[in-house]
Amino acid sequence: MAASFENKVVLITGAASGIGRATAIKLAGLGAKLALTDINEAALTETSSLCTSDTHFLSAFDVGSTEASTAFVATTVERFGGIDHVFNCAGINPTAYPTADVTDAYWDKLMNTNIKGLFNITRACIPHLKSGASFVNVSSLLGLVGGAQFATYCATKHAIIGFSKSIALELGPKGIRTNVIAPGYIDTPTNALVVSGAQAVEKGCKNVALGRFGTADEVADVVVFLFSDASRYMNGSVVEINGGRL
Ligand code: NAI
Numbered sequence: 001m002a003a004s005f006e007n008k009v010v011l012i013t014g015a016a017s018g019i020g021r022a023t024a025i026k027l028a029g030l031g032a033k034l035a036l037t038d039i040n041e042a043a044l045t046e047t048s049s050l051c052t053s054d055t056h057f058l059s060a061f062d063v064g065s066t067e068a069s070t071a072f073v074a075t076t077v078e079r080f081g082g083i084d085h086v087f088n089c090a091g092i093n094p095t096a097y098p099t100a101d102v103t104d105a106y107w108d109k110l111m112n113t114n115i116k117g118l119f120n121i122t123r124a125c126i127p128h129l130k131s132g133a134s135f136v137n138v139s140s141l142l143g144l145v146g147g148a149q150f151a152t153y154c155a156t157k158h159a160i161i162g163f164s165k166s167i168a169l170e171l172g173p174k175g176i177r178t179n180v181i182a183p184g185y186i187d188t189p190t191n192a193l194v195v196s197g198a199q200a201v202e203k204g205c206k207n208v209a210l211g212r213f214g215t216a217d218e219v220a221d222v223v224v225f226l227f228s229d230a231s232r233y234m235n236g237s238v239v240e241i242n243g244g245r246l
Pocket of ligand 1: 013014015016017018019020037038039040043061062063064089090091092093094112113117138139140141182183184185186187188189190191216
């Protein structure tokens with residue numbers, strides 16, 4: 001039986017699409033109170049309409065903004081009286097660029113969202129967390145290995161693992177856990193192969209032992225597990241969700 005999240009407050013970034021949206025829908029079904037954010041306001045509102053519980057708080061902003069992130073966390077605490085779990089999911093999926101062609105704008109955008117955003121939310125949440133709270137941060141298969149033409153994205157996703165493992169050590173003594181998920185090919189609107197079309201997806205499936213892409217819902221199941229008491233001795237772990245890479 002799935003864990004109950006009745007009276008648990010979960011903050012989710014990147015909640016307007018893909019993995020963040022699927023996790024919001026799942027946790028709403030388990031009774032969680034949700035603080036949802038994303039830069040895309042229209043899609044965030046759509047996520048809210050797909051959530052079955054009616055205890056949502058929505059706010060659209062760029063997670064790379066320190067001020068907006070801090071204000072969002074403060075408002076969440078005001079509304080709900082605290083925060084139990086944090087899902088740092090907002091991120092920009094990679095586009096293949098030879099590194100010599102990477103612009104400052106692309107580099108800054110990925111760093112600002114994937115790393116600075118995760119830092120902003122984490123730093124703002126820490127003072128409000130109590131023993132039993134936890135973070136799940138989203139890295140990637142490309143946080144564990146390199147990828148030709150994906151150096152910028154790889155840098156952000158490797159950094160998330162180093163950051164998260166350090167936070168796990170820092171907050172573990174307070175009973176606050178931090179874990180990482182490293183998804184492989186997941187069928188979401190901005191996955192590079194999904195964007196490239198059916199042929200690219202078919203080719204990608206050849207690298208997966210299970211022979212298919214994962215779904216956002218399958219990733220959400222792992223996130224729920226990592227927030228639940230069933231994973232109470234996991235801290236600083238990196239959980240690969242990739243169907244078995246060949
Ligand atoms: P998605 O594009 O469906 O969702 C990402 C969400 O983040 C979008 O709603 C987007 O508006 C939001 N976002 C982007 N920049 C933002 C910003 N500056 N401030 C606030 N929100 C912002 O993508 P998906 O696939 O669900 O990705 C979620 C996370 O999973 C990302 O961190 C991604 O890098 C990671 N990931 C995805 C994989 C895949 O195959 N789909 C594989 C490995 C990791």
